Amino acid sequence: MPGGVMMDNAYLQVSGVSRHFDISDPFLARLLTxxxxxxxxxxxxVSFSIARGQTYxxxxxxxxxxxxxxxxxxxxxxxxxxTIRFDGRTAxxxxxxxxxxxxxxxxxxxxxxxxxxxxxxRWRVGDILMEPIRAFDLxxxxxxxxxxxxxxxxxxxxxxxxxxxxxxEFSGGQRQRISIARALASNxxxxxxxxxxxxxxxxxxxxxxxxLKQLQRDLQLTYLFISHxxxxxxxxxxxxxxxxxxxxxxxxxAGPLIESxxxxxxxxxxxxxxxxxxxxxxx
Amino acid sequence: xTAPLLEVSDLSVEFxxxxxxxxxxxxxxxxxxxxxxxxxxxxxxxxxxxxGAAIMGLLEPPGRITGGRIxxxxxxxxxxxxxxxxxxxxxxxxxxxxxxxxxxxxxDQLVETIQLHLGMDAGAAAQRAGELLDEVGxxxxxxxxxxxEFSGGMRQRIVxxxxxxxxxxxxxxxxPTTALDVSIQAQVLxxxxxxxxxxxxxxxxxTHDMGVIAETTDRVAVLYAGRLVETGRTAEVIxxxxxxxxxxxxxxxxxxxxxxxxxxxxxxxxxxPSLAALPLGCRFHxxxxxxxxVCRRTAAPFIDGVACHLYGAQTQEAG
Numbered sequence: 001m002p003g004g005v006m007m008d009n010a011y012l013q014v015s016g017v018s019r020h021f022d023i024s025d026p027f028l029a030r031l032l033t034x035x036x037x038x039x040x041x042x043x044x045x046v047s048f049s050i051a052r053g054q055t056y057x058x059x060x061x062x063x064x065x066x067x068x069x070x071x072x073x074x075x076x077x078x079x080x081x082x083t084i085r086f087d088g089r090t091a092x093x094x095x096x097x098x099x100x101x102x103x104x105x106x107x108x109x110x111x112x113x114x115x116x117x118x119x120x121x122r123w124r125v126g127d128i129l130m131e132p133i134r135a136f137d138l139x140x141x142x143x144x145x146x147x148x149x150x151x152x153x154x155x156x157x158x159x160x161x162x163x164x165x166x167x168x169e170f171s172g173g174q175r176q177r178i179s180i181a182r183a184l185a186s187n188x189x190x191x192x193x194x195x196x197x198x199x200x201x202x203x204x205x206x207x208x209x210x211x212l213k214q215l216q217r218d219l220q221l222t223y224l225f226i227s228h229x230x231x232x233x234x235x236x237x238x239x240x241x242x243x244x245x246x247x248x249x250x251x252x253x254a255g256p257l258i259e260s261x262x263x264x265x266x267x268x269x270x271x272x273x274x275x276x277x278x279x280x281x282x283x
Numbered sequence: 284x285t286a287p288l289l290e291v292s293d294l295s296v297e298f299x300x301x302x303x304x305x306x307x308x309x310x311x312x313x314x315x316x317x318x319x320x321x322x323x324x325x326x327x328x329x330x331x332x333x334x335g336a337a338i339m340g341l342l343e344p345p346g347r348i349t350g351g352r353i354x355x356x357x358x359x360x361x362x363x364x365x366x367x368x369x370x371x372x373x374x375x376x377x378x379x380x381x382x383x384x385x386x387x388x389x390x391d392q393l394v395e396t397i398q399l400h401l402g403m404d405a406g407a408a409a410q411r412a413g414e415l416l417d418e419v420g421x422x423x424x425x426x427x428x429x430x431x432e433f434s435g436g437m438r439q440r441i442v443x444x445x446x447x448x449x450x451x452x453x454x455x456x457x458x459p460t461t462a463l464d465v466s467i468q469a470q471v472l473x474x475x476x477x478x479x480x481x482x483x484x485x486x487x488x489x490t491h492d493m494g495v496i497a498e499t500t501d502r503v504a505v506l507y508a509g510r511l512v513e514t515g516r517t518a519e520v521i522x523x524x525x526x527x528x529x530x531x532x533x534x535x536x537x538x539x540x541x542x543x544x545x546x547x548x549x550x551x552x553x554x555x556p557s558l559a560a561l562p563l564g565c566r567f568h569x570x571x572x573x574x575x576x577v578c579r580r581t582a583a584p585f586i587d588g589v590a591c592h593l594y595g596a597q598t599q600e601a602g
Binding site for chain 1: 326464496532551555
């Protein structure tokens with residue numbers, strides 16, 4: 001149901017979160033035309049929670065507010081109202097605002113859509129992976145740091161020599177593996193994946209989705225997975241929330257939501273998803 | 284027997300470099316009949332957009348056609364695509380914003396296109412422009428609006444109207460819906476398909492999405508690293524793909540009806556080779572689960588809709 005079920009074992013709890021953007025004309029133009037201030041409600045009273053070790057997918061089309069929610073959860077954007085709690089601790093509420101807490105930040109990481117713009121082109125991969133370790137002061141010994149970088153590369157299916165190379169030497173899928181390794185570097189418990197495969201080819205998308213699922217099992221990670229693709233969401237999510245114009249129109253466990261969607265918008269999204277009844281789908 | 288609308292035979296494209304020539308397309312052959320929708324599918328670097336660009340005569344220098352021929356209604360057009368581009372062959376690209384002039388109204392752009400190609404007078408052209416907008420589902424009253432006043436899906440409808448304005452025999456649509464939301468994508472593809480069928484115009488639809496291929500095309504051509512690996516009627520290829528790459532591509536595409544959170548997607552290991560380091564033999568062999576010794580030495584000939592030694596061997600055994 002749209003209100004969102006509060007679970008006892010919830011790792012992330014988002015309650016009544018809203019975000020408005022001012023889309024007024026510039027001051028002078030308003031003065032001349034007599035126009036009023038205008039507001040766009042990007043996220044409207046959204047509540048949901050994610051169980052520990054599970055994946056919650058937010059699905060919706062452009063402008064639905066899914067990326068704004070993701071950015072508010074990791075603290076890149078400030079909600080106007082509502083509360084966000086991680087593991088029982090407050091990350092945002094209206095009274096305290098955004099809670100500045102490094103031990104909390106360390107547990108949250110994000111993997112962005114574009115593997116081209118989210119990696120610093122002037123840094124070697126080893127330095128990119130070292131940065132979160134340094135920033136959170138996780139490992140003091142330089143040798144142990146290097147070992148950790150190698151371990152991270154290994155975890156995402158890259159080789160230890162790749163630490164010496166620059167991002168442009170890698171393909172899109174390999175770069176997304178680097179982004180994932182960087183997200184893992186601070187030993188997070190929670191990762192926001194914002195359309196992590198929408199810039200990738202299908203065969204590479206399958207590799208990255210499988211990698212994310214394997215890491216979730218191995219490291220007991222909790223994911224918020226943002227996507228516009230119902231089929232990708234079906235592969236990844238335990239629970240799904242469907243967003244339209246900033247509102248959750250439907251949310252449920254993945255199976256029932258896909259098999260018997262209640263909201264007309266959910267049904268429309270599913271009917272629009274191109275599909276094929278292939279003889280080789282079993283591989 | 285009449286010639287097909289479009290016939291491409293042994294089309295090769297190369298990019299000369301200082302030390303070597305990169306072979307981007309290797310002897311691509313296919314035909315297209317009037318009113319038919321042919322899909323080109325493959326991953327980045329497969330050569331699908333390049334095939335479209337070669338037909339249109341829009342290869343970026345230093346890329347050039349080094350072999351083969353392209354004929355439209357029996358007339359050779361390779362090397363003289365200027366004479367047919369826009370008029371007899373229309374184009375639709377991924378991003379509608381870059382295909383439209385931001386400084387002129389959509390009506391002006393339609394009228395200009397109609398006058399240029401069909402030689403109508405201004406009044407008749409304006410009338411025709413209104414009809415075209417009706418056909419693509421845009422209110423005729425918005426003929427005086429600028430491209431920025433439309434949403435992405437509406438802009439792509441305008442681009443379709445522009446491409447159809449000169450009544451072309453062939454439309455080449457290169458990822459026309461990749462920038463659009465899924466709900467809009469379905470509408471735009473259905474519109475493109477319907478309008479072309481009504482006019483008897485053929486379509487080459489370039490996409491990376493097997494689902495789009497399945498729902499929109501009559502026939503499909505699967506490309507890998509500059510070579511055609513499989514062609515056939517879409518329904519047959521989807522029901523029983525033969526080339527391991529086609530199989531891999533389909534299996535890796537999540538199917539809403541079949542997958543769940545417990546699914547491990549079958550993946551194709553590795554990635555598309557770069558043109559500068561193409562493997563010998565079959566170009567897919569380093570990623571192929573069914574690789575045989577012969578695949579590492581020689582490329583399989585394209586026989587009966589597929590280029591794969593697995594099927595050559597069967598034929599030999601049977602014969």
